[in-house]
Amino acid sequence: MLGLGADRLRADMSRLLALLFHQGVLDEQFLQLQQLQDESSPNFVSEVVNIYFHESEKLLRNLRGLLMDRELSDYKKMGIHLNQFMGSSSSIGAKRVRNICVAFRAASEQNNRAGCLRALELLEHEYCYLKNKLHELFQLEQQRAMAAGVRYPMQN
Amino acid sequence: MAVAGEVLRRSLPENVDISDGSGSGELHVLAVDDSLVDRKVIERLLKISSCKVTAVESGTRALQYLGLDGEKSSVGFDGLKVNLIMTDYSMPGMTGYELLKKIKESSAFREVPVVIMSSENIVTRIDRCLEEGAEEFIVKPVKLSDVKRLTNFVMKGEGKESGGAKRISQKRKFKDDISPLSSPSPSPSLSPSSHLSSPVSDNLLPAEQQCSSLSWPSSSLECSLKRPRLHNTD
Numbered sequence: 026m027l028g029l030g031a032d033r034l035r036a037d038m039s040r041l042l043a044l045l046f047h048q049g050v051l052d053e054q055f056l057q058l059q060q061l062q063d064e065s066s067p068n069f070v071s072e073v074v075n076i077y078f079h080e081s082e083k084l085l086r087n088l089r090g091l092l093m094d095r096e097l098s099d100y101k102k103m104g105i106h107l108n109q110f111m112g113s114s115s116s117i118g119a120k121r122v123r124n125i126c127v128a129f130r131a132a133s134e135q136n137n138r139a140g141c142l143r144a145l146e147l148l149e150h151e152y153c154y155l156k157n158k159l160h161e162l163f164q165l166e167q168q169r170a171m172a173a174g175v176r177y178p179m180q181n
Numbered sequence: 182m183a184v185a186g187e188v189l190r191r192s193l194p195e196n197v198d199i200s201d202g203s204g205s206g207e208l209h210v211l212a213v214d215d216s217l218v219d220r221k222v223i224e225r226l227l228k229i230s231s232c233k234v235t236a237v238e239s240g241t242r243a244l245q246y247l248g249l250d251g252e253k254s255s256v257g258f259d260g261l262k263v264n265l266i267m268t269d270y271s272m273p274g275m276t277g278y279e280l281l282k283k284i285k286e287s288s289a290f291r292e293v294p295v296v297i298m299s300s301e302n303i304v305t306r307i308d309r310c311l312e313e314g315a316e317e318f319i320v321k322p323v324k325l326s327d328v329k330r331l332t333n334f335v336m337k338g339e340g341k342e343s344g345g346a347k348r349i350s351q352k353r354k355f356k357d358d359i360s361p362l363s364s365p366s367p368s369p370s371l372s373p374s375s376h377l378s379s380p381v382s383d384n385l386l387p388a389e390q391q392c393s394s395l396s397w398p399s400s401s402l403e404c405s406l407k408r409p410r411l412h413n414t415d
Binding site: 054057058061063066069072073076077108109113116118 | 215221229322
């Protein structure tokens with residue numbers, strides 16, 4: 026029974042990943058990260074992704090703070106934050122988030138406040154979606170590992 | 182770069198003493214990047230490629246590590262030879278380019294290959310780095326194949342594939358070129374309606390793959406991996 030559970034969970038994970046790839050939320054760099062995970066570093070992907078979440082939320086807060094300053098929107102600083110966000114997003118394969126950062130940066134280079142605001146909303150939304158989905162994925166993985174782990178002693 | 186090869190071969194026996202675990206002739210790579218995410222990834226890429234890694238967060242720290250920060254303490258510092266330096270380009274304070282220059286100006290380290298990494302594919306930036314003596318310019322994200330290629334190159338102590346002149350077309354890796362929102366493939370637009378987080382059951386792929394591990398062949402994916410090029414000039 027538990028064996029079946031592990032298999033089903035694995036199928037669920039595959040389906041979720043396929044969906045995220047299909048939607049363009051993730052790209053092949055995420056696969057690359059998975060390939061770097063093994064027994065010697067069994068939580069590599071979730072560790073890196075959690076660092077990404079932590080950094081991203083700081084960046085998003087900073088961006089919002091900069092844009093909310095009606096007096097003087099520091100577009101240059103926004104650009105710096107966006108470069109960082111772009112870089113880390115591409116490093117984990119967060120394709121859609123990265124693409125929005127590019128558009129956001131273009132708007133900031135034109136001092137286009139309305140465009141920036143729109144891009145920021147989109148970015149926050151997209152980031153939330155990514156975070157939720159990756160949490161789901163990691164939960165499935167944890168459950169799968171537990172289900173698979175309990176199965177092995179029974180096979181003996 | 183025959184001299185680099187000689188330097189490497191001379192230093193290999195010393196590396197055996199301080200390398201991580203087993204492996205004679207394990208390379209020691211100094212990775213420089215202000216992004217913690219990127220440091221973690223590059224560290225893992227290098228460890229999986231059997232390298233010893235020292236990861237630092239800035240050019241300043243890198244120079245300190247190498248003993249090039251003006252402190253005359255580099256005498257007797259030969260315990261931790263560095264075989265390869267990989268640095269991000271865009272960093273606050275000292276850029277990767279500035280770090281590259283400092284390294285190439287030093288007699289102790291000018292023969293160590295320096296690789297620049299950047300998330301931006303900017304021609305003038307690439308040219309400038311290569312002219313200043315960078316071994317290669319890699320557009321992020323860095324992949325395992327990039328690291329394996331680099332470590333093979335350093336291990337063999339070979340000259341460049343093109344045999345002399347640094348050919349840009351061979352050194353530049355074009356990856357992740359994207360165009361902001363004007364591509365016809367499924368990509369985001371600024372109109373908020375498109376990819377809201379509504380239940381996406383209608384998007385499920387008909388064929389699902391059973392995978393024995395978390396990785397799977399990318400050919401089974403239905404995503405469009407081709408993106409239009411983004412051209413930037415500095």
